[in-house]
Amino acid sequence: MSIQSNTSTLILADKLIDGKGGSAIEDAGVLLFGPIIKAIGTRSDFDGLANDKVTVLKFTGKTIMPGMVDTHTHHTGFGDGRSGDDLVELPNEVLVLQAAKNARAALYSGVTSARENGAKDYTTFKLRQAIQEGITEGPRLVLCGPPISTIGGHLGYFGGEVTGQTEARAMVRRHVKEGADYIKITATGGTTKTSFPWLSSLNVDELTAITDEAHKFGKLTATHCLSTQGIINSLDANVDMIIHCIFNNPDGSSDFRKDVAERIGEQGAYINPTLHVLKSRIWALLKTQESRTLTPQEKLDLDDRKRFYDIRLEHCHKLIEMGLKIVTGSDSSWGDYKLGNTPYETEALVDAGFSPMEGIVSVTSEAANSIGIGEKVGIIEAGKEADIIIVDGDPSKDIKALWNVENVFKSGRELDRGSESSRDRSRQYPPPPLP
Ligand SMILES: [Zn+2]
Known part of the structure; x- marks a missing residue:
């Protein structure tokens, strides 16, 4: 040479x-x-x-x-137990400062690219501008703006609530106008108090309007899915990534659905399992237990989450065995998981069945491909x-x-x-x- x-x-x-x-x-x-x-x-x-x-x-x-590529971050979060319901109460200026702090922590930990999964208004777009202006440092960012949601649905209060196909298409156009790189959608409820975690939220016609409009502009789409019906609806709408990919029934019980998993594979959608964000809550409760007795509610919460983590690990193992396209996306700083700690999610995927090299691929090339930047990095x-x-x-x-x-x-x-x-x-x- x-x-x-x-x-x-x-x-x-x-x-x-x-x-x-x-x-x-x-x-x-x-x-x-x-x-x-x-x-x-x-x-x-x-x-x-x-x-x-x-x-x-x-x-x-x-x-x-x-450099590591984290496909799922929340730059305005704290990772100290605060939820979206708490974040939405803070002024945008404060959220942007927190985002800058998180961006630096992520970059210095070795995460050179991150796909932001939704914050209030267009706060993360201001973070990117500040990085471009040289005011602060951070990973290269792939941004979505406020997740598109139903009224009262998961993260709807961040500014992305829609009803019907027309409003859904209008919201995509608005996000694209503001500079969104992809469109994040909440297909089920979540931790948002007014939402219903195990029920689907947007209807298939609304989801399809969103993905269709996004794809028209060459933008990828990703749906937050805490239930099997949410996954099915997302696949009907031809979404590009299933986030969380939780196989829960409307009553909160879990049943792995091989037929649905096969559909994910047939349609070539990526999966971002977000295992560690659940474990981080378990860790937080165990740490609380070191200093004081847990309340009966906390004790119940701890036992529930431990049980659920084992189920999630087992389901992820099956998805890995089926050869589906699984990527590292930490979901930090959400709940109790702080940005700057992405390797925990890759470790969890290795615990679920990836070899260490497959873990590396899930946080480099495959992660970059899944968020549309594989031509450039990864x-x-x-x-x-x-x-x-x-x-x-x-x-x-x-x-x-x-x-x-x-x-x-x-x-x-x-x-x-x-x-x-x-x-x-x-x-x-x-x-x-x-x-
Ligand atoms: Zn998230």
Whole structure:
């Protein structure tokens, strides 16, 4: 290989994982030219490179991999137990500041791209503007604006309530006008107090109007689905991603529906299971239990959630066995799960049956493909944006190595991520093991 360059950076490390799922390259190098990846190969491929024109960075014992792509974030959230019902009470200016804090934590943890899954009004669009203006730092953002919902439906108070096909189409057009990259829809209720978690919300004609209008503009769609009927309605409407993908009946009981899962596969829709956000609530309750006795309601909640987590893990295992397209999307900062902790969701997918390498794919190339940015990022390959992280250890052997991010490059620029202790403040730890 012969490489010509002007102002280039050569990154050398023990291993390179390109994000496509094949085995790691040993003794590897990546050549960057400005914001773009110019070439990848083994160290010897770059032997002849003129040293005075190339900055060489050597990382012994480390792995080069693509920056993580989190397909499901809530940048205005807190991850301290506050719900959407609490967030909507805060002024937009405060929400944008919180979003900036979260964006920095996510980027510094190694998440170089994130798909925002819905916030009040167009607050996250202001965050993106602030990032573009250089006021704050954050991942490259894929934005939706307020999730489209029924009156009183899940997250409807963020500004996306519609009734009927005409209003549904109008809301999509408004979001597109404001700069939305995709359209998020709540096909069932959720944690929103006035919604009904296990019942579908928008009707199929409304859902179809939304996806049809979005697809007309070349925009992807994703539906929040806490029930089987919500999944079925979304598939009828030809949605591109099923979020949560919970197989619940109207009474809250769970039954895995292989026929519905097969339909997801036939239609080629992606699935974002969001396992850890449930576990984070369990962790929060266990931590509370360390300091005081739980109320009877909390105790019930803890037992329910533990039971439900096992069901969710088992259902996700089945989806993995069926070979469906499953991606990492953390759902942080929602509930008790803080942004900056994306690897927990990938770990949960590995617990559900992914190999560590499949876990990596779910948080790099497949994640990028699922949110429409796979042409640009998610793999390390000549011509792609140089969104790269350097990790201590080998995450294809042990997925927990995703926590050991030592350097982050966004568009070829190495970030100053502040002190380790400041980064550690964004980290959430599991509760201590019970005696
Ligand atoms: Zn969410």
